[in-house]
Amino acid sequence: NAGVMQNPRHLVRRRGQEARLRCSPMKGHSHVYWYRQLPEEGLKFMVYLQKENIIDESGMPKERFSAEFPKEGPSILRIQQVVRGDSAAYFCASSLRRTSGSTDTQYFGPGTRLTVL
């Protein structure tokens, strides 16, 4: 039973290019979360998605960032026109279900380390 998979593990982009980060949740998980870890900072929530729906994007920068979780295939975090400040580790997590008042454990992927030159 493979865990959460993210690719690429390392991504280098020049300023102004686009970055696409992929996340395949654990088998059977339909809830996906993206977090960003800036150097020397804690993980910060970005977006929470279910299949074909964005549930909560309150942590996502208003411009240049978008996320999707299509019916088929991995979840994608897309960063357009990257800047040096986007350099960070981006982690994806997935969970099995959510019920009112309690949640399942979120299982994290190994992360994608984005470096913007």
Next chain:
Amino acid sequence: KQEVTQIPAALSVPEGENLVLNCSFTDSAIYNLQWFRQDPGKGLTSLLLIQSSQREQTSGRLNASLDKSSGRSTLYIAASQPGDSATYLCASETGANNLFFGTGTRLTVIP
């Protein structure tokens, strides 16, 4: 907005020693509190999850406690080993669909 603080930021102990890591949070209306381990350049591994109705959870040499009223959680590691060296993160979940993380405690266990 939930704020999570972890102290100390870094800790070095000799092998075999018992230790306690601290986590505090500002909003006591949490669903759960989780402790994670992060190794350099790696992802996060969930260690323990305490639901809001629970007071503690144990797994092997690890014991996590939760005191919602005071906004505190502790992670106790017994008989520390060099393999325990890592960054330990605590995270609380409120009704906001996501985890709020502390900045972590970097633990070094010296052989």
